[in-house]
Amino acid sequence: MSGTESPKRIAVVPAYNEAPTVAAVLERLHPLVDELVIVDDGSTDGTRGAIEDWLPGHDRARLLAFDQNRGMSAAYYAAFTDLTNRLGRDELSAGDLVFTVDADGQHELEAFERLHAMMVAQDLDALLVRRDLSTYPWHKRLGNWLVSAWASLWAGRRLQDVESGYRVFRLGPLADALRYYRGYKYSETVEVAVVLCRLGYRLRNDELVAVPLYRSRTSLTDAAIDLGAIPLAAARVWTRRRAVQPAT
Ligand SMILES: Nc1nc2c(ncn2[C@@H]2O[C@H](COP(=O)(O)OP(=O)(O)OP(=O)(O)O)[C@@H](O)[C@H]2O)c(=O)[nH]1
Ligand SMILES: [Mg+2]
Incomplete structure (x- = not known):
């Protein structure tokens, strides 16, 4: 995939009950991108209102909103499907860059330009930021290490922080990967990483970025779901790849 032409920058921000930070x-992200897609699904704390108050005057941003909460993976799936459909209509290009950024302020936007430059200079298909978890409690770090090690086994290569939601994808590979996973709860991050690796895309997961603040809402159950989702994602690529590949 060529990284030489100037790609569009699109950010996808899932938001669930993030009224204080969203x-x-x-505001910080908008000037950095050509397009901003926010997905609020069924927030109960005023997140929707905070986004709607912010939207006027920010014409490159739009809101996808669900009335009932469907989970982070469903939010990403909706946004990525929308982008994939626009790729199919030639409104976007396979080389366009899709950034995913959390709405809770945990993703250091100082790194944004550096991540873009790495994608282009190294002709990457995906860059999953490795978060500096040194401020996290030991059990979170251990859990992250275990999930990343398990994912590495199934991806066929070492992944350092497979749970990171701070990522950059080329739209073409992302749209391709989307044919092999949907995600449940938080599993989107681990599934897309394993699928992209199994499909042979060029991916990095070792670029370390500081996390400005610690906050955690994920649980042991979420980690268990991710552990189960990882081999299923790899198996889907093995069993369905031939079936979904266009005939040559
Ligand atoms: N649209 C949507 N977004 C969600 C949902 N759950 C979480 N998010 C958003 O997804 C992003 C990541 O969620 P967090 O709960 O911060 O999870 P995390 O940072 O990956 O992991 P922890 O640090 O362990 O909590 C944040 O922007 C959340 O607002 C959801 O059900 N729907
Ligand atoms: Mg977070």
Whole structure:
């Protein structure tokens, strides 16, 4: 895939009950991108209102909103499917860059330009930021190490922080990967990583970025779901790859 032409920058921000932080994150992110897609699904704390108050005057941003909460993976699936459909209509290009950024302020936007430059200079298909988890409690770090090690086994290569939601994808590979996973709860991050690796895309997961603040809402159950989702994602690529590949 060529990385030489100037790609569009699109950010996808999933937001669930992030009223205190979401507007500040969007305000900071908006000047960095050509397009901003926010997905609020069924927040109960005023997140929707905070986004709607922020939207006027930010014409490159749009909101996808669900009335019932469907989980982070469903939010990404909706946004990525929308982008994939626009790729199919030639409104976007396979080389365009899709950034994913959390709405809680945990993703250091200082790194944004550096991540873009790495994608282009190294002609990467995906860059999953490795978060500096040194401020996290030991059990979170251990859990992250275990899930990443398990994912590495199934991906066929070492992944350092497979649970990271701070990522950059080329739209073409992302649209391709989307044919092999949907995600449940938080599993989107681990599934897309394993699928992209199994499909042979060029991916990095070793670029370390600081996390400005610690906050955690994920549980042991979420980690268990991810552990189960990883081999299933790899198996889907093995069993369905031939079936979904266009005939040559
Ligand atoms: N649209 C949507 N977004 C969600 C949902 N759950 C979480 N998010 C968002 O997804 C992003 C990541 O969620 P977090 O709960 O911070 O998870 P994390 O940072 O990956 O992991 P922890 O640090 O362990 O909590 C944040 O922007 C959340 O607002 C959801 O059900 N729907
Ligand atoms: Mg977070």
